[in-house]
Structures are given as structure tokens and as C-alpha cells.
Amino acid sequence: MQLGVIGLGRMGRIVVDRVLDAGHEVVAFDLSEEAVAAAADAGAEPADSVADLADRLGDDKRIWLMVPAGDAVDATLDDLDPHLDGDDVVVDGGNSHFEKSVRRAEACSAAYLDCGTSGGPAGAELGFSLMIGGPQWAYDEMTPVFDAVATGPAGHDRMGEAGSGHYVKMVHNGVEYALMQAYGEGFELLAEGRYDLDLEAVARTWNNGAVIRSWLLELCEEAFREEGTDLGDVDDHIAGGSTGTWTVQEALEQEVPVPLIYQSLAERFGSRADDRFSRRLANRLRYGFGRHEVARKDE
Numbered sequence: 001m002q003l004g005v006i007g008l009g010r011m012g013r014i015v016v017d018r019v020l021d022a023g024h025e026v027v028a029f030d031l032s033e034e035a036v037a038a039a040a041d042a043g044a045e046p047a048d049s050v051a052d053l054a055d056r057l058g059d060d061k062r063i064w065l066m067v068p069a070g071d072a073v074d075a076t077l078d079d080l081d082p083h084l085d086g087d088d089v090v091v092d093g094g095n096s097h098f099e100k101s102v103r104r105a106e107a108c109s110a111a112y113l114d115c116g117t118s119g120g121p122a123g124a125e126l127g128f129s130l131m132i133g134g135p136q137w138a139y140d141e142m143t144p145v146f147d148a149v150a151t152g153p154a155g156h157d158r159m160g161e162a163g164s165g166h167y168v169k170m171v172h173n174g175v176e177y178a179l180m181q182a183y184g185e186g187f188e189l190l191a192e193g194r195y196d197l198d199l200e201a202v203a204r205t206w207n208n209g210a211v212i213r214s215w216l217l218e219l220c221e222e223a224f225r226e227e228g229t230d231l232g233d234v235d236d237h238i239a240g241g242s243t244g245t246w247t248v249q250e251a252l253e254q255e256v257p258v259p260l261i262y263q264s265l266a267e268r269f270g271s272r273a274d275d276r277f278s279r280r281l282a283n284r285l286r287y288g289f290g291r292h293e294v295a296r297k298d299e
């Protein structure tokens with residue numbers, strides 16, 4: 001099969017390499033000329049624009065977008081659409097909001113697959129987990145590519161109609177937030193608690209047979225090994241948050257309680273301010289109702 005890949009960053013480049021390794025052909029485009037040149041070195045055919053990529057693909061185009069979610073997806077689709085027809089297939093492998101994917105699927109001249117991608121840059125060797133929404137025929141048509149990009153045939157599946165792939169990935173990310181929070185709280189108690197523990201040794205022991213073993217726990221072990229058991233100079237500021245916010249918004253709309261996911265999202269937002277107004281007010285209110293001493297900033 002011949003696949004066009006647009007967006008050759010951390011994730012798109014892995015798509016290129018795994019599809020080439022599986023014996024398919026790749027035509028590659030990115031705004032970055034260096035990224036295109038590097039993909040060409042790896043064996044892809046370089047394109048110098050979205051239109052050029054479309055021309056090089058001929059009929060029955062198969063195209064994978066791996067650009068940042070949001071405006072870049074719409075800009076790419078605007079450039080692509082004049083070159084597409086109903087026999088073509090476009091996959092959006094990024095973290096797009098599922099409702100945008102539904103709208104894009106309706107507007108796109110090609111069959112549109114929304115594909116949640118999990119595994120991160122480590123997927124270069126292992127392959128990804130792919131959660132796909134959209135027409136069955138397009139999913140079947142793209143199966144050789146999904147087999148190559150995923151861990152194998154068991155690493156991808158069609159979740160359902162348009163939007164369902166990105167919906168499942170959104171919830172996946174909510175679970176990811178809550179799991180990180182749970183590991184974080186457990187290790188914080190161990191770090192602050194009554195025994196002098198080597199947290200890397202704890203994580204390694206848990207990773208070997210414990211009920212709570214997981215890839216995230218392996219990454220905890222790696223973090224303690226590389227940064228030190230006190231995490232060295234790693235800051236307590238957590239970036240990101242959009243997919244977790246969407247998960248909580250959807251849970252509110254569906255009236256499904258997700259307190260753990262919400263709490264981990266709130267913890268993330270809270271990490272961005274070191275001078276919390278709510279804590280300062282609580283400090284002052286204790287004086288108001290109990291004449292408790294107010295801690296002042298210059299003390």
C-alpha cells in the first residue's frame with residue numbers, strides 16, 4: 001500500500017518508520033523541511049506541500065494526519081479536500097476532540113477515520129494501541145497500515161461510528177490522569193512516611209508480580225532511576241490538561257461521576273499556581289472565626 005503521512009514529529013515519524021518497515025510505500029510532508037528530509041533519508045518519498053503529496057498518491061488515496069490537534073488539522077484538511085473523493089481515506093491519528101472529528105467526517109470529501117493513538121514515542125519499537133471510529137469499509141481498507149502502526153492485529157479495533165475513536169481515546173487519557181495521580185500519592189506517602197525507602201526498589205518490586213504493576217509504574221521506576229529517588233530538580237508543575245478537561249466535561253454532560261479523574265485534573269491545575277488564593281483566604285478566615293494566628297508572607 002502507498003500511504004501519505006502529514007506531520008512528521010514525535011508520533012508521525014513513528015508512523016512513517018513502522019509503515020516502511022512493514023514493506024509499504026510512504027509519501028511524507030511536514031511544515032518542517034528538516035523533518036521531510038529526515039523521513040526521505042529513512043526511505044519515504046518527500047513532498048513539498050499538501051497538494052504535492054496528494055498528486056504523488058494518485059487514485060484511492062490513503063492519508064494519515066499526525067499534526068497537532070486543533071487548527072493544524074483543519075488547515076491540512078482545507079488544503080487536502082480539493083484533491084479528495086469518496087474512494088479516498090483520511091485518518092486523523094492525533095488527539096482531536098471527538099465532536100470536531102464528527103464535524104470533519106461530515107465535511108470531508110473522503111471517508112474519515114478518527115483514530116485515538118496510545119503508546120507515545122515508546123511505540124516506535126512496540127507499536128501503538130489504536131482506537132478507530134468511522135466507516136467499516138475504510139477501516140477494513142486501512143487494516144494493513146493499522147497492523148503495521150499498532151502492536152499488531154490485536155493492537156487496533158474499530159470502536160464504532162464517526163467520533164468513537166477519539167471519544168475512547170479521550171476517556172483513556174482521563175484514566176491516564178487518575179492512574180498517575182494514584183501512583184503519585186502512594187509514592188509521596190512512601191517518600192514522606194516513617195521508613196527510609198528506596199522508591200526505585202519499591203517500584204521495581206511492585207512491577208514484578210504486584211497487583212498494581214503497569215507501564216506507568218515502569219515509568220515511575222525509570223523516573224526514580226534517572227532522576228534520583230527524590231526526583232532531583234523535577235518541578236511540581238504539570239502541563240497539558242486538554243484531554244482530561246474534555247473527559248470531565250463529557251462526564252458532567254452524561255451525569256456520570258468521575259471524581260478521581262476530576263481530582264487529578266484539579267491537582268494539575270493547582271500545580272500551576274504557587275500562591276493559591278483559596279489557601280490564603282482559608283488562612284485569613286481561620287482568624288475571622290477563631291482568632292487563630294494569620295501566617296503572613298514576610299514571616
Ligand SMILES: NC(=O)C1=CN([C@@H]2O[C@H](COP(=O)(O)OP(=O)(O)OC[C@H]3O[C@@H](n4cnc5c(N)ncnc54)[C@H](OP(=O)(O)O)[C@@H]3O)[C@@H](O)[C@H]2O)C=CC1
Nearest residue numbers: 007008009010011030031032066067068069072094095120
Ligand atoms: N506525543 C505523544 O505522546 C502523543 C501525541 N498524540 C497526538 O499526536 C499528535 C501529534 O503529536 P506529536 O507528534 O507529539 O507532535 P509534534 O509536535 O512532535 O509533531 C507535530 C508535527 O506536525 C507538524 N505540523 C504542524 N502543523 C502542520 C501542518 N499544518 N501541516 C504539516 N505539518 C504540520 C509540526 O511541524 P512544526 O514543528 O514545524 O510546527 C511537527 O513536525 C497530536 O495531536 C498529539 O496530541 C497522541 C498520543 C501520544
Ligand SMILES: O=C(CO)[C@H](O)[C@H](O)COP(=O)(O)O
Nearest residue numbers: 095118239240241242243244
Ligand atoms: O495522549 C497522550 C498520551 O496518551 C499525550 O501524551 C497527551 O499529550 C497527554 O495529555 P496531556 O497533554 O493532557 O498530558
